[in-house]
Amino acid sequence: MIVSAALCPAAPLLVRDLTGADEAARDLRQACLAAVAELTAGTPDVVAVVGAGDRTGAWNGAATLDLDRYAPGPVLANGQGRAAVQRPPGEPPAMAPGLPPALGVGAWLLGQVGRAGGRLLQAVGADEPPGRCAGIGAALADSADRVALLVMADGSARRGLKAPGYLDERSAGFDAQVVNAVREGRLDALLSVDPVLARELMAAGRPAWQVMAGALDGRKVSSEIRYCDDPFGVAYLVASLRVRADP
Amino acid sequence: MAEQSVLRLGSHGFGPSQLLVMAIVNRTPDSFFRPGDTWDEQTAMERVRRVIAEGADIIDIGGVPAAPGHEVDVREEIRRTAGFIAAVRADFPDVVISTDTWRHEVAREACAAGADLINDSWGGWDDKLAAVAAEAGAALVCSHAGNQLPRTRPHRVSYDDVVADVLRHTQLLADRAVAAGVDRARIVIDPAHDFGKNTWHSLEVTRRLSELTATGWPVLVSVSNKDFVGETLNVPLPDRLAGTLATTAVSAWQGARIFRAHHVVETRQVLDMVSAIRGDIPPARAVRGLA
Numbered sequence: 001m002i003v004s005a006a007l008c009p010a011a012p013l014l015v016r017d018l019t020g021a022d023e024a025a026r027d028l029r030q031a032c033l034a035a036v037a038e039l040t041a042g043t044p045d046v047v048a049v050v051g052a053g054d055r056t057g058a059w060n061g062a063a064t065l066d067l068d069r070y071a072p073g074p075v076l077a078n079g080q081g082r083a084a085v086q087r088p089p090g091e092p093p094a095m096a097p098g099l100p101p102a103l104g105v106g107a108w109l110l111g112q113v114g115r116a117g118g119r120l121l122q123a124v125g126a127d128e129p130p131g132r133c134a135g136i137g138a139a140l141a142d143s144a145d146r147v148a149l150l151v152m153a154d155g156s157a158r159r160g161l162k163a164p165g166y167l168d169e170r171s172a173g174f175d176a177q178v179v180n181a182v183r184e185g186r187l188d189a190l191l192s193v194d195p196v197l198a199r200e201l202m203a204a205g206r207p208a209w210q211v212m213a214g215a216l217d218g219r220k221v222s223s224e225i226r227y228c229d230d231p232f233g234v235a236y237l238v239a240s241l242r243v244r245a246d247p
Numbered sequence: 248m249a250e251q252s253v254l255r256l257g258s259h260g261f262g263p264s265q266l267l268v269m270a271i272v273n274r275t276p277d278s279f280f281r282p283g284d285t286w287d288e289q290t291a292m293e294r295v296r297r298v299i300a301e302g303a304d305i306i307d308i309g310g311v312p313a314a315p316g317h318e319v320d321v322r323e324e325i326r327r328t329a330g331f332i333a334a335v336r337a338d339f340p341d342v343v344i345s346t347d348t349w350r351h352e353v354a355r356e357a358c359a360a361g362a363d364l365i366n367d368s369w370g371g372w373d374d375k376l377a378a379v380a381a382e383a384g385a386a387l388v389c390s391h392a393g394n395q396l397p398r399t400r401p402h403r404v405s406y407d408d409v410v411a412d413v414l415r416h417t418q419l420l421a422d423r424a425v426a427a428g429v430d431r432a433r434i435v436i437d438p439a440h441d442f443g444k445n446t447w448h449s450l451e452v453t454r455r456l457s458e459l460t461a462t463g464w465p466v467l468v469s470v471s472n473k474d475f476v477g478e479t480l481n482v483p484l485p486d487r488l489a490g491t492l493a494t495t496a497v498s499a500w501q502g503a504r505i506f507r508a509h510h511v512v513e514t515r516q517v518l519d520m521v522s523a524i525r526g527d528i529p530p531a532r533a534v535r536g537l538a
Binding site: 018069072115165 | 408
């Protein structure tokens with residue numbers, strides 16, 4: 001059963017080391033860490049991280065994000081600010097090749113708040129239809145007595161002229177509907193988000209939202225929006241979702 | 248490791264130690280650096296005249312910005328560039344002219360108008376481009392843009408090894424170009440900094456550029472005022488010259504041969520300095536301690 005849920009963007013820049021000397025997106029990162037800290041505070045049996053990937057599947061719960069894919073070179077390998085000495089060539093990263101970045105970023109957030117064990121990493125295929133996403137969510141909810149759900153999901157990446165996908169005027173209305181559904185605890189509404197429109201708007205979070213809707217099917221939820229902005233042209237939404245005890 | 252050999256552009260042959268400045272002339276109202284600066288044809292021609300006087304070897308003429316924005320279709324791109332290329336060719340019979348395009352229809356018209364080199368920054372997205380180069384006897388730039396479609400921005404791109412990916416893709420395109428009939432001496436490879444890459448990736452490509460030059464294909468670098476420079480130094484567009492020139496020097500030292508640039512005078516000086524340090528050219532004037 002889901003005891004709590006949190007919603008965070010799947011942006012690699014949440015990982016502090018990836019943004020260089022400048023702590024870019026500090027407010028966003030702090031909001032995510034606060035949401036994840038609350039999520040794990042209730043000592044759940046398992047934290048299920050869900051995020052979009054190439055295809056649906058479960059990953060080893062100990063898998064972590066391969067930073068070298070995003071920031072190759074000696075800087076991160078040796079730690080910020082230390083002498084840049086080359087790593088031994090060919091040394092394999094202790095990572096999970098192919099781990100969807102959404103799950104890797106989620107795992108990083110959990111690491112930051114000191115949650116090591118009891119993780120379940122669930123990828124959901126980018127093309128998975130809403131009904132199947134909901135089914136995956138229901139299965140996650142049944143995976144343990146006390147499941148905390150960390151949903152790594154973004155809105156449209158087409159929210160401005162400088163956005164990764166350039167401006168699509170439809171993005172503002174699309175994202176607003178998602179934000180309102182989350183804010184008002186109407187998670188069922190997320191099941192009607194159109195996969196085709198979501199894809200056109202580069203809203204990679206669509207399948208993960210729908211997994212969340214399935215996992216919390218029929219439960220009463222109250223939300224706290226911790227962050228809602230698009231400083232880099234991608235809609236970021238950070239929220240804590242508290243499941244109410246009354247049926 | 249393959250040796251670098253003579254690069255043929257138009258009727259010219261350039262040896263490995265000749266470092267070439269490719270001056271950017273945009274026939275667009277909305278390119279990222281000084282937008283609209285050479286949108287007007289007369290102003291554009293004045294820039295061509297100036298950059299040649301400043302030491303540019305190649306004039307790179309483009310009609311579509313790299314960033315997403317207003318659609319520029321094939322017809323409009325040809326309208327913006329082909330006539331201008333013909334005018335430059337008429338005024339400067341000897342200069343090497345490059346057409347900055349990913350579209351084979353545009354490349355064909357540009358070559359007919361006098362272009363010697365097809366500069367495709369989008370990684371061979373149009374697979375008919377090489378055939379056009381072969382047919383026109385033109386040179387071709389084979390670049391790496393990840394799997395980006397033309398005019399799209401990288402979004403959370405990642406690589407097992409970005410340099411390996413660049414090597415694999417550019418050599419694949421180069422081999423295909425040879426198979427399509429492009430003269431081996433007229434093929435150039437370009438890692439395409441910022442294209443399908445985040446800043447860390449562009450720095451890694453620069454750090455390991457010698458792996459590209461070791462292929463023997465002449466390497467072009469296009470780094471001028473790009474975002475990876477801006478992000479590395481945390482400076483806005485007008486303040487990226489120093490970072491651009493540092494990257495230029497490091498690339499030249501590792502064997503790059505063509506340098507696409509907005510600032511021709513400064514780029515020429517950096518390249519001459521690197522050539523002199525390497526011992527490929529003498530100092531312009533050395534009297535210190537010698538009198």
